[in-house]
Amino acid sequence: MVRLFSAYGQEDRWLFVVGLVASLFSRLVALVPPLVLGVAIDALFTPGTETAYRLPIVPDGSLPSTPEGQLWLSLGLIVGASILTVGLSWAQGVSLSLYSNRVQHAIRTDTYATMQRLDTSFFDDKQTGEVMSILNSDVRNLREFLGSTLSGAVQLVVSAVGIGAVLFWLNAQLAAVTLVAMPVLVVFTVAFMRTIRPRYRALRASVGDLNTRLENNLSGIEVIKTSNTEVYEDGRIEDASWDYYLKTWAVAKLEYFYQPGMELAANVAFAATFAIGGYWLVTESPGFIGGGEALRVGEFVTFLFMTQRFVDPLAGAGRIVNSYENARASGERIFGLTDLPVTVVDGENAVDLGHVEGRIEYDDVSFAYEEGRPVLTDVSFVAEPGETVALVGPTGAGKSTAAKLLLRLYDITDGSVRLDGVDVREATLDSLRRAVGYVSQDVYLFDGTVRENLVYGAFDATESEMVAAAKAAEAHEFVTELPDGYDTRIGERGIKLSGGQRQRLSIARAMLQDPDVLVLDEATSAVDTETELLIQRALTRLTEDRTTLVIAHRLSTIRRADRILVLEGGRVVERGTHDELVDSGGLYATLWGVQAGEFDQLDEAAVARLVRERADD
Structure with a gap:
């Protein structure tokens, strides 16, 4: 939590200070009415006493000398203090709300920016729902802590110190009775914090697991429906929700023990004050307290009011501690994410x-x-400028991984990858990924319009440039037939479009970005023959005069490649043109025969090797 304050909100720290100062003074000013009321009762409303009208801090000479003047002063102080308390509470609420929401914004955007730059391996292992839980609920917990819990803690401390001081000023012996519960409450609170802390950590992790399960199921709803597995998924969600319930209940049952315990101890302190003070007032001088001095009625009334104002914050200490521990657990998760090391970064002298x-x-x-x-x-x-090099081989041979190393989505373990003679690890990531375009089989389109998706990454593209790219990608015709043309919303991941349409939009997007080098990762593997023809025509235009790496399962799409590399088990086992590799009778020839349907001409040993490869995968 200390790191939270040191890292965020420094430019808005004045709002935080205003909120805390307003919170502090609102509590102090709130002590004025019961104090003035007690003085007025003893000095003005209790017959047979000659108690002087005196107020702490205020010089006696500046106070009215007549009962009427003292009455009106008391009324003015009570009303004025009430109005001022309301104003200070408003200032506290507004300033801390502004501060906490601005800090929430800063934490969320900073955490997202940091997360977005983490190594690709992080996203291979991390579930989307868990990350969303950190960006949403954990950040929100910190905002709630800054916006209300912290001011509540300040008010509790101010109330304890201020009321304790006033009570001891009025009557030290009776004050000792009122405050006797304080050590018990402190010990009780420390024990509660130590016990609930690991439970909140487990609860925050459970929230992430539940969000992950929900996100996965919503994303895969089509698979669930077509597989008729709704009942199965109901059970999995029920299990995740039940785990969340158990973690929540583990926290709640401790709260339900602590909160009533705090209230009981605080109310016992109030009851003891009422009983002993009342007995003292009735008997005038009990033997075990008072030392023969009389307790005045107004003094006793002030004690009761003050004690109640002391008891209420103490009873609410449980909520403060509870919110703090929740925020602490969230802070651990947030900083645990932002502190993850990033290895794929610009070198010290990156070019x-x-x-x-x-x-x-x-x-x-x-x-x-x-x-x-x-x-x-x-x-x-080696791929010379303008050449097309294809990577083929069984599933799991390492084709896509090899292509991703060019973009530094991962850093190589040994050896080097160079672009124009520059090791990609010595180039800036920005210039490298600006130079290398990537078109994947798994096309991702954002929930927005066709236009927004086309110009993504080329935001300054003109309308004519966008339309020209769509035409070149064989996409313009189907886009113009959509309800709103280029302004048609296509849904999350482009769900309202066919696979071939999504692929052609991704190609148009790559054309607009105009990279010098292109990586095509199985761009036509999941479309029909007619769509493949359209996509191939678009790819021919896209790859013209560009160095291109092509990963392909459909060998017909790379027949004209300048060079074909056959990977097996992570190694290059064959290389050459299509005709050369077919004539050699190796693994490529076997793959080609399978796709061409020439099953009777296949070498049995080669087929057996493919079967083993698939089994190993």
């Missing part, structure tokens, strides 16, 4: 690539997602 010719070199490249389990081993090849 801006600017315009590149497009010469790609892989020099003995090896890579492993996990130590001891290599995905690529000693991969070497």
